[in-house]
Amino acid sequence: MAGGAREVLTLQLGHFAGFVGAHWWNQQDAALCRPTDAKEPPGELCPDVLYRTGRTLHGQETYTPRLILMDLKGSLSSLKQEGGLYRDKQLDAAIAWQGKLTTHKEELYPKNPYLQDLLSAEGVLSSDGTWRVKSIPNGKGPPPFTNAGTPKPVIPTEGSIRVWSDFLRVHLHPRSICMIHKYNHDGEAGRLEAFGQGESILKEPKYLEELEDRLHFYVEECDYLQGFQILCDLHDGFSGLGAKAAELLQDEYSGRGIITWGLLPGPYRPGELQKNIYRLLNTAFGLVHLSAHSSLVCPLSLGGSLGLRPEPPVSFPLLQYDAALPVHCGAILATALDTVTVPYRLRSSPVSMVHLADMLNFSGKKVVTAGATIPFPLVPSQSLPDTLMQLGQATPWTPLSACGDPSGTCCFAQSVVLRGLDRARHTSQLTPGTPLPSPLHACTTGEEVLAQYLQQQQPRVRSSSHLLLTPCRVVPPYPYLFSRRSQHGLLLDAPPAGTAVESIPVLGALCSSSSLCRALGDLAKDLSKLDLRRWASFMDAGVEQDDLEEMLQELRNLAQCYESSNDRLVD
Numbered sequence: 001m002a003g004g005a006r007e008v009l010t011l012q013l014g015h016f017a018g019f020v021g022a023h024w025w026n027q028q029d030a031a032l033c034r035p036t037d038a039k040e041p042p043g044e045l046c047p048d049v050l051y052r053t054g055r056t057l058h059g060q061e062t063y064t065p066r067l068i069l070m071d072l073k074g075s076l077s078s079l080k081q082e083g084g085l086y087r088d089k090q091l092d093a094a095i096a097w098q099g100k101l102t103t104h105k106e107e108l109y110p111k112n113p114y115l116q117d118l119l120s121a122e123g124v125l126s127s128d129g130t131w132r133v134k135s136i137p138n139g140k141g142p143p144p145f146t147n148a149g150t151p152k153p154v155i156p157t158e159g160s161i162r163v164w165s166d167f168l169r170v171h172l173h174p175r176s177i178c179m180i181h182k183y184n185h186d187g188e189a190g191r192l193e194a195f196g197q198g199e200s201i202l203k204e205p206k207y208l209e210e211l212e213d214r215l216h217f218y219v220e221e222c223d224y225l226q227g228f229q230i231l232c233d234l235h236d237g238f239s240g241l242g243a244k245a246a247e248l249l250q251d252e253y254s255g256r257g258i259i260t261w262g263l264l265p266g267p268y269r270p271g272e273l274q275k276n277i278y279r280l281l282n283t284a285f286g287l288v289h290l291s292a293h294s295s296l297v298c299p300l301s302l303g304g305s306l307g308l309r310p311e312p313p314v315s316f317p318l319l320q321y322d323a324a325l326p327v328h329c330g331a332i333l334a335t336a337l338d339t340v341t342v343p344y345r346l347r348s349s350p351v352s353m354v355h356l357a358d359m360l361n362f363s364g365k366k367v368v369t370a371g372a373t374i375p376f377p378l379v380p381s382q383s384l385p386d387t388l389m390q391l392g393q394a395t396p397w398t399p400l401s402a403c404g405d406p407s408g409t410c411c412f413a414q415s416v417v418l419r420g421l422d423r424a425r426h427t428s429q430l431t432p433g434t435p436l437p438s439p440l441h442a443c444t445t446g447e448e449v450l451a452q453y454l455q456q457q458q459p460r461v462r463s464s465s466h467l468l469l470t471p472c473r474v475v476p477p478y479p480y481l482f483s484r485r486s487q488h489g490l491l492l493d494a495p496p497a498g499t500a501v502e503s504i505p506v507l508g509a510l511c512s513s514s515s516l517c518r519a520l521g522d523l524a525k526d527l528s529k530l531d532l533r534r535w536a537s538f539m540d541a542g543v544e545q546d547d548l549e550e551m552l553q554e555l556r557n558l559a560q561c562y563e564s565s566n567d568r569l570v571d
Helices: 015-032 113-122 195-201 205-220 238-252 273-293 326-340 353-360 384-391 446-457 515-528 532-540 545-560 565-570
Strands: 007-013 051-055 061-065 067-073 123-125 131-133 177-184 225-233 257-264 296-301 369-373 411-419 462-468 506-513
Touching (some): 177 205, 225 238, 238 257, 257 353, 296 353, 326 369, 446 462, 506 515, 532 545
Parallel strands (some): 067 177
Antiparallel strands (some): 051 061, 123 131
């Protein structure tokens, strides 16, 4: 790989993982395709960590995500399983049978105009049936932006988005998508609802061999594979599939990092009792099994709680979103993910996945929480010390792991990333002789400002911090969730009319936090109160009573790892 990148292979498992993943890949693609006059300097993040170069059968160079994606029948809408880059009518299998032929054809989904626009923008179908990909500048991404003669792209409306593929802006390699045909995405029958069902999928030779074949394809072309990141639904049967996939990776690729992002959509409706009980069971089984086979596990959700009692979704002071829309929730979680994964995607002085996990998961603490400030509240007249001083002693980020209010909890270790601030704003711009409002204003670099701020907030916490100039890209089809924002995300009283937000500053954090003691402990208490005879269908999917008892004990043990002195006083 170019530049000696330390490659990461992404596994994306489940439909909500598809929503988060589609936004994630769109944001990576937007960073590749940014205009040449963009102020942010290129090169801080290495795209080769996540992307691979290749060639079509006709010699056209491609640059596609290093990705294996698993979802259910009916989840692709009009997106083809083999993708669009490598299409070739000459590859259609010839039918040798000369007798009577009967064709059974499934009803086709209506063609998505957004996907049609994507294909027309990036390639043409020639008269001989061959797909010709437009040239890729410098081997990176689609053609660059142009200002003249470029038709306005079709942007999907929120009402038109039914599945994640309706707004995916990135071409995928033919070996990326793996469909599970034995379960349905739509309808009430044939659903992948339970942990045991997900586990059983990778016990079938057909699906196991298909996953192993794709893993070998991507891994064998890597020069230095640092590890795997798994985006996995926790609330349904994909939690079991993710657990078996993590176990396979641990067995086959010992020593590589495995970071799992357990995704939970929200909010859930109290009236759907069976679905909520299944969500509880799947989440608990998923967290226990994934933490056993991963280097690090982080639940990601906009919900307020992992437990059975519904809590309102989290709020962001500078965002307006609908928690019932997966396209909104997925966008916010993808933005957080794009920020907290920065350490192992840096071009210079990168932290490997293994090193990041080791820093956060000491003493058996393999589960971490995430938080983010989206967008970071910087106004044009302020410097970084000014903004941090105004945040005060409160936790500076919104919690994103459904572990409740972090107030009063203890942090054991944290990795913090702040991105998207111009270098001129990193330090105080006060004139000489002006009294300094805080010690932060005496710092000489932005890195020193951020490190000292974190030290003030959590004096005895092991902290790692990174400060980047590169902002987070939020161009369409990223939903418009922002108010009072300039084109580059600065906070304004009245932004210019008609100005679209293209990028934003973001503060993101991963924390080993005592909030997990309460969250995991409460989850175990909720489960121990259940009369599982009422939910025999979950057990029939492949989970034994002994498995349940063992899981509950492991969950309690995991919760105790995060016990602080404050928790012991409360008990």
